[in-house]
Amino acid sequence: MNNSIWNLDTTNNIKELKKDLDIDILIIGGGISGISICYNLINCHKKVVLVEANKVGSGITSKTLGKITALQGHYQDIYNKYGYYITKKYYTSQLEAINLLTKTIIDNKIDCNLEKTAAYLYSSAEATTKKLQEEFQLMQKIGFTNITKENTLPNKEKYPYIISDTNSYTFHPLKYINSLKKIISKNKIDIYENTRIISIIKKDNYYICKSNNGIIKTNKIILACHYPFFLFPYMMPLKVTLEKSYIAAKKEKYYNFSALNKNDKESFRFYKNLTTTYKIFQYGTHNISFNNNYKKHFETLKNKINNWNYLWSNMDIMTGDYIPLIGKIKENFYLATGYNTWGMTNGTLAGKVISDLILKNENTYEKLLDPNRKIYSHWLLAIGSSMYSFTKEKLxxxxxxxxxxxxxxxxxxxxxxxxxxxxxxxxxxxxxxxxxxxxxxxxxxxxxxxxxxxxxxxxxxxxxxxxxxxxxxxxx
Ligand SMILES: Cc1cc2nc3c(=O)[nH]c(=O)nc-3n(C[C@H](O)[C@H](O)[C@H](O)COP(=O)(O)OP(=O)(O)OC[C@H]3O[C@@H](n4cnc5c(N)ncnc54)[C@H](O)[C@@H]3O)c2cc1C
Structure with missing residues (x-):
């Protein structure tokens, strides 16, 4: 089986749930979202537990590119839907997340290959140049700092229009969350791996969560499990779509930058460990319900990047307005997901927002990220996508x-x-x-x-x- 470049073997120190628990706060999922939320709750003086179905960091986070940037290429989409104020607010949320993430790494001296790495957004097609120009103007208008216009990438590739953002980073996502896991455990918060929540039942003012290993009674639940496993109350399949992409890593000369191609969703970065340097390259993005000939997508990727050393695919939840779903979905029930392929910043942001909501601190992004907001046009696509693949595969x-x-x-x-x-x-x-x-x-x-x-x-x-x-x- 092919694997992501980030896979770390942490099999030896897995702690499974072996008894029933009575706690205050249960976090379900040990990806960047769950671990960031847990980290922010270290000093909350409540009984907090995190459960992870497999190993911490084994989900979508283990297959990411690991770019940390606000240069995400969707400010015009947000602006066209919601206007100036919300677009600016989304940008400041990403800036805050970048600051939080890098501060956490520096404060805790986490060894996770963090590098300040300029990010580039470019277009290889003349047709999208105008769109990029508009994106650049909008970014200036909403107060984006550290951006400039270029026409050559640091590896000397030339494109008609390139935006660069120097306030960006890359890192090793699994080294990061495994270090946070250690810090959390040292602070006496239990993390149980190989522990999957199978059902949740509401009783009076608490929840009963059945897992494969024991029963957890809890006052509050935080869903950080990427795609929630139940239908009610949130009805996720009616609201979001999923996008899948194909990724390869190959040994290559190191350059200190990352890049995203706006028109064909090609994305790449470079990574160096002690002995080797790699280019990590993503290509072939599609809605998981359509165009899902995986074999063909991998062939196309292999044609673009031969002599690869790692090969894998990954998918993320798309919300339709490029803003995540982070916050309360009902009393004592919280959700953190829908990152539109920008989970390093948004998972970190979830840590701050959800912990603030739980601790009753004000958070300026609560309304922006409200998971109960309605995005009807995307809901139609979500229902259509599910129905299409359901029927097509049957026929x-x-x-x-x-x-x-x-x-x-x-x-x-x-x-x-x-x-x-x-x-x-x-x-x-x-x-x-x-x-x-x-x-x-x-x-x-x-x-x-x-x-x-x-x-x-x-x-x-x-x-x-x-x-x-x-x-x-x-x-x-
Ligand atoms: C191709 C691609 C490239 C990307 N590159 C970038 C990038 O460069 N920068 C960036 O910012 N973002 C990037 N992303 C997005 C980012 O990887 C994701 O948004 C992020 O990793 C999601 O993290 P998570 O914690 O929400 O989910 P996960 O990492 O999937 O964590 C959820 C965890 O919950 C566990 N779980 C599920 N169900 C249960 C249950 N019932 N009980 C207990 N545990 C359960 C799972 O095992 C899993 O470990 C990329 C996405 C894709 C698809």
């Missing part, structure tokens, strides 16, 4: 690009798909995602079964490796 279950390695069959009256590996060994799994019964698609490059409706992923043996599904697809 056309046999895909040519499976390369004849997949056979559909029935075992014990259950619909199964069997993958034959290169040694002819069979790997049978159930065909449908336990979340909302969508037909799964095989991702041959990463050897996973991926859901084209809401993004759940399973390994070859049927173990769930990414939600919203809470259940495996093992054949019984």
């Amino acid at each position: 056309l279950p046999q895909k040519k690009w499976y390369n004849k390695k997949i056979v559909f069959d029935k075992i014990n009256n259950q619909d199964v798909a069997i993958y034959y590996d290169n040694y002819g060994i069979k790997h049978p799994v159930l065909r449908k995602c336990p979340h909302l019964k969508c037909q799964l698609l095989f991702n041959e490059e990463e050897k996973t079964w991926d859901c084209p409706c809401h993004g759940s992923r399973f390994d070859l043996e049927g173990n769930v490796i990414a939600g919203p599904s809470n259940y495996d697809i093992k054949v019984k």
Whole structure:
């Protein structure tokens, strides 16, 4: 199975839940969101626990590019929808997040390859040059500091229009959150890994959360699990879409910059560890419900970046207005997700905003990020995307690009798909995602079964490796 460049083996110090708990605050999910929220609650004098279904940092955060920047390429989209004030507010939220993140790293002397690395936004097509010019003018208007116009990237590539932002960074995301995990644990907050919350029931003024390892009674719940696994109360599948991208890392000369191509969503950065330097390159972004021939996307990426050393895919939640969903969704129930592929800043911001809400401190971004705001046009797309992939995969279950390695069959009256590996060994799994019964698609490059409706992923043996599904697809 191909893997992300960031994968760190922390198997040795995993602590699982082994008893029932009665606590004040439960954080579900140990990615950058959950860990940042937990870090901000260290001194809150309440009983706080974080549970993580797999290992801390094993989710979307383990597959990110690790850029920390406010140069995200969507200020015009926000401006067209909400106008000047909200656009400026979003920019200041990103600036605050960059300051918080870098301050946390410096204050705690965290070794996570943090580098001040200018970010560039460019366009390779003349057609988008005008859009970039407008983006630059808008950024100036909302008070963006440290930006300039360029026409050459530091590696000497020339483009018709380039915006550079020197207040940007890159880092190693997993070294960062694993260091925060250690700091949190030293401050006597328990983090339980391999502990998946399976159901939540409201009783009087508390919640009962059932996990695979024990029952947790808690007053407050913070969902930092990327895509929540239940339908009610929030009805996530009706509100958001998911975008998937393909990433490769290859050994290459180091340059101290990162870049994002506005017109074809190509994005890259450089990374150096003690011995080697890499270029990390992302390409081929699509809504997970459409255009989901994974094999073709990986082929296209490989054609662009040959001799790769790491290869993987990742996906993130899109909200429709490029502003995340962070805050209270109902009494004592909080959500932190929907980062539109900018989770290093927004996950950090979630740490501050959610902890402020819980501790009843004022936070200037509460209204901006309100997860209960209504984005009707995107909700239509979200429903349409789910329905499309649900129906299409039902009608056309046999895909040519499976390369004849997949056979559909029935075992014990259950619909199964069997993958034959290169040694002819069979790997049978159930065909449908336990979340909302969508037909799964095989991702041959990463050897996973991926859901084209809401993004759940399973390994070859049927173990769930990414939600919203809470259940495996093992054949019984
Ligand atoms: C291709 C790509 C490139 C990106 N590059 C960048 C970048 O350069 N800079 C940037 O700022 N952002 C980037 N992002 C976005 C960023 O990676 C994500 O927004 C961010 O990592 C999401 O973090 P999270 O903590 O919300 O989710 P996750 O990291 O997925 O954490 C959620 C955790 O919850 C756990 N969980 C799920 N269900 C349960 C349950 N029932 N019980 C217990 N635990 C559970 C999961 O196991 C998981 O570990 C990129 C995204 C993509 C797709």
